[in-house]
Amino acid sequence: MIPRLLLSLLLSAVASRSLAGPGQQKPLVATEPEVETSHNSKKLHGRFLHITDFHLDPFYGQFSSTDDDDACHWGQGSAGIFGAEKTDCDSPTALINATFQWINDNIRDSIDFVVWTGDSARHDNDELIPRSEGQVIRLNEILVNKFVEVFGKDDNINDTDPTNDFIIPIVPNFGNNDILPHNIFDAGPNQWTEAFARVWQKFIPEEQRHSFERGGWFFVEVIPDKLAVFSLNTLYFFNSNTAVDGCADESEPGYEHFEWLRIQLQFIRQRGMKAILTGHVPPARTESKQSWDETCWQKYTLWLQQYRDVIVGGMYGHMNIDHFMLQDNDQIEARVISGESKSARSSPHSADFSIQKSAEYLTELRYGWSELPDNLKRHKSEASRGPRSSSNTDKKRRSKHDDFLEKIGGEWGERYSVTLVSASVVPNYFPTMRVFEYNITGMEQVTGKAKMGSDDSTISPSVETEKYRKSRALKKHHSEKPKPPSKSQPPGPAYSVQPLSLLGYTQYFANLTEINAAFASGRHSQHRNFTYEVEYHTKTDKIYRLPDLTVRSYIDLATRIGDYKPKQEDVWLGASEESRSDASAAKKKKKKHKKKKEHKKKKGHQSRKAINKFWFTFVDRAYVGAKSADDIRDQFGMDLED
Numbered sequence: 001m002i003p004r005l006l007l008s009l010l011l012s013a014v015a016s017r018s019l020a021g022p023g024q025q026k027p028l029v030a031t032e033p034e035v036e037t038s039h040n041s042k043k044l045h046g047r048f049l050h051i052t053d054f055h056l057d058p059f060y061g062q063f064s065s066t067d068d069d070d071a072c073h074w075g076q077g078s079a080g081i082f083g084a085e086k087t088d089c090d091s092p093t094a095l096i097n098a099t100f101q102w103i104n105d106n107i108r109d110s111i112d113f114v115v116w117t118g119d120s121a122r123h124d125n126d127e128l129i130p131r132s133e134g135q136v137i138r139l140n141e142i143l144v145n146k147f148v149e150v151f152g153k154d155d156n157i158n159d160t161d162p163t164n165d166f167i168i169p170i171v172p173n174f175g176n177n178d179i180l181p182h183n184i185f186d187a188g189p190n191q192w193t194e195a196f197a198r199v200w201q202k203f204i205p206e207e208q209r210h211s212f213e214r215g216g217w218f219f220v221e222v223i224p225d226k227l228a229v230f231s232l233n234t235l236y237f238f239n240s241n242t243a244v245d246g247c248a249d250e251s252e253p254g255y256e257h258f259e260w261l262r263i264q265l266q267f268i269r270q271r272g273m274k275a276i277l278t279g280h281v282p283p284a285r286t287e288s289k290q291s292w293d294e295t296c297w298q299k300y301t302l303w304l305q306q307y308r309d310v311i312v313g314g315m316y317g318h319m320n321i322d323h324f325m326l327q328d329n330d331q332i333e334a335r336v337i338s339g340e341s342k343s344a345r346s347s348p349h350s351a352d353f354s355i356q357k358s359a360e361y362l363t364e365l366r367y368g369w370s371e372l373p374d375n376l377k378r379h380k381s382e383a384s385r386g387p388r389s390s391s392n393t394d395k396k397r398r399s400k401h402d403d404f405l406e407k408i409g410g411e412w413g414e415r416y417s418v419t420l421v422s423a424s425v426v427p428n429y430f431p432t433m434r435v436f437e438y439n440i441t442g443m444e445q446v447t448g449k450a451k452m453g454s455d456d457s458t459i460s461p462s463v464e465t466e467k468y469r470k471s472r473a474l475k476k477h478h479s480e481k482p483k484p485p486s487k488s489q490p491p492g493p494a495y496s497v498q499p500l501s502l503l504g505y506t507q508y509f510a511n512l513t514e515i516n517a518a519f520a521s522g523r524h525s526q527h528r529n530f531t532y533e534v535e536y537h538t539k540t541d542k543i544y545r546l547p548d549l550t551v552r553s554y555i556d557l558a559t560r561i562g563d564y565k566p567k568q569e570d571v572w573l574g575a576s577e578e579s580r581s582d583a584s585a586a587k588k589k590k591k592k593h594k595k596k597k598e599h600k601k602k603k604g605h606q607s608r609k610a611i612n613k614f615w616f617t618f619v620d621r622a623y624v625g626a627k628s629a630d631d632i633r634d635q636f637g638m639d640l641e642d
Contacts, residue, residue, distance in 0.1 A: 045112055183241050326416045
């Protein structure tokens with residue numbers, strides 16, 4: 001038997017040959033995209049893909065051990081052909097290939113652009129096969145090439161313009177495992193910004209190459225003169241990045257990043273455009289988990305508030321669980337932003353985000369939502385009743401509703417902003433991806449290719465950044481506060497449905513438990529091929545029923561999730577699969593439970609768990625359906641005496 005150390009060296013040698021550059025990849029068979037006959041015109045579909053956290057591991061071994069010490073590299077065990085679901089193992093090549101093949105066959109020709117939020121390289125989880133800089137780069141090159149296979153233009157892959165190689169724009173981000181050592185990203189220029197300027201040359205606008213090499217940030221006009229997608233380098237905000245220190249001090253790259261973002265969002269506003277913000281590490285902020293330095297969180301929340309007429313939404317990955325978070329503008333502290341004082345908040349962060357840690361985090365989110373202004377559903381129903389009389393009761397109802405609107409920042413809920421976090425491809429639970437729908441009313445057809453950066457009517461980001469550096473030497477005070485929208489400006493696209501607003505999304509997942517079993521037994525030919533299936537859609541889902549993805553919709557949902565005393569019809573007592581989709585079944589069980597109450601008392605005190613159905617569904621979705629209903633009820637439910 002080959003010793004493990006020797007085997008690891010052999011595997012490393014094999015990987016270094018197999019992880020070759022993009023040119024050696026075998027292309028997939030792709031169909032022609034649906035486009036208009038005009039060369040400079042294409043049809044918009046009003047959909048885009050968000051995909052995150054591939055964590056490709058070329059050392060993954062089928063039927064190897066899933067124990068932490070083996071990492072699906074060694075021993076014998078249950079590691080499946082397409083990945084070891086519900087473990088900490090990374091993604092095998094088979095999963096990556098199958099995922100891109102599914103994208104190619106099912107959604108390639110019906111989306112307008114791709115948001116790819118980082119962490120393409122494997123974790124450094126095996127001391128016998130340590131990661132190297134070359135390996136991290138090669139793994140990212142493989143992922144770039146997979147995008148070329150699916151979205152590349154066959155007729156001009158080798159033309160002189162590298163940013164004209166795709167049928168749609170693709171916007172990537174730095175992940176904390178796309179560098180070495182992981183989490184640590186120095187102020188640029190550094191070896192990683194320079195390396196990825198080459199690896200991502202097909203994605204980064206030529207006129208933004210200089211600013212990217214300085215800080216790893218850029219944006220792309222995915223719909224020319226209409227919509228820009230920003231790639232933020234969240235590693236400069238990340239609490240685990242000990243090479244930097246927040247966003248308040250002018251010497252910090254996080255400070256410069258926000259100045260760059262402020263300038264660019266101002267340009268976007270002047271041009272009448274909208275923007276989507278994307279990044280890897282989301283701005284998680286609870287008692288036990290704070291992913292960003294507090295000064296960066298404060299600035300981000302302020303920027304979202306001041307540019308609410310411009311920003312459509314924010315999309316992130318990293319945490320592997322499907323969820324959302326609300327930023328509260330009332331928590332902005334000017335003295336913290338400027339660095340004049342420290343926040344009273346602690347800044348805990350741990351690289352360990354196990355199921356136990358994630359459960360604590362989700363519970364803390366819910367507790368925060370329980371303290372949102374008075375129950376939205378109640379006030380909406382009261383307001384919808386209309387004037388019936390001039391009685392004191394009717395006046396009190398209207399007064400309470402007005403008070404509620406004042407607390408949430410008016411009719412559109414402008415006190416808050418929303419961040420959306422998608423689960424991952426790496427199967428810590430089940431592999432996922434998300435397809436958003438956005439409003440393209442009046443712009444079903446777009447003329448010209450995607451603009452990769454500023455046009456001639458604006459100052460290029462690199463020139464503007466240089467102007468900022470020179471002017472900074474003349475100013476003793478801290479950064480300029482972003483200008484808010486004019487008072488006459490209507491609510492922005494995150495608050496009121498309008499062109500480019502997010503309307504909903506479909507969450508897809510691959511049930512690896514069934515898929516691996518089918519392939520292992522040879523039943524895949526007659527049973528099922530590898531596929532992603534719909535987990536839920538935000539609008540048609542029986543529980544969520546979100547009319548759109550505006551902030552008010554999420555305030556409503558968060559309020560329902562955070563309700564510790566929900567209405568009877570919103571409580572589930574059972575833990576069966578039936579109870580996940582049929583609230584009436586739960587009500588019948590509750591009636592039976594009441595009839596037997598006296599009989600059970602004679603047998604002694606017993607208890608069972610009850611759970612708010614919105615909270616249950618939120619947790620179920622967070623773990624991509626990988627946790628059983630019984631486990632969710634037992635871990636997240638509340639004791640109910642019989």
